[in-house]
Amino acid sequence: MKNKGWRLFPAIAGILVGVVAAEIITSGAITAALPMIVNFITLYLQADAIKSVARTWFKPLAIIQR
Incomplete structure (x- = not known):
């Protein structure tokens, strides 16, 4: 179970980075x-x-x- 948590962390971080980038690019x-x-x-x-x-x-x- 702990191993899956470490795989999930980069995905969540990537989603957050993507949302912040979309906010910046589209000016909100x-x-x-x-x-x-x-x-x-x-x-x-x-x-x-x-x-x-x-x-x-x-x-x-x-x-x-049947």
């Missing part, structure tokens, strides 16, 4: 777009969760139909 315009970007990410994660639950629920039906 990216801040206005962040809520929309977060909404799209949230929508994708919700759809993925629904798909996962549906697979879990309908997996027994596939066994019964």
Whole structure:
């Protein structure tokens, strides 16, 4: 578990550097777009969760139909 934490740290640092660079390059315009970007990410994660639950629920039906 500790090994994965050290792999995650550079990714988080890279994301932060990317966001700061985007803020500097766009003179802060990216801040206005962040809520929309977060909404799209949230929508994708919700759809993925629904798909996962549906697979879990309908997996027994596939066994019964065989």
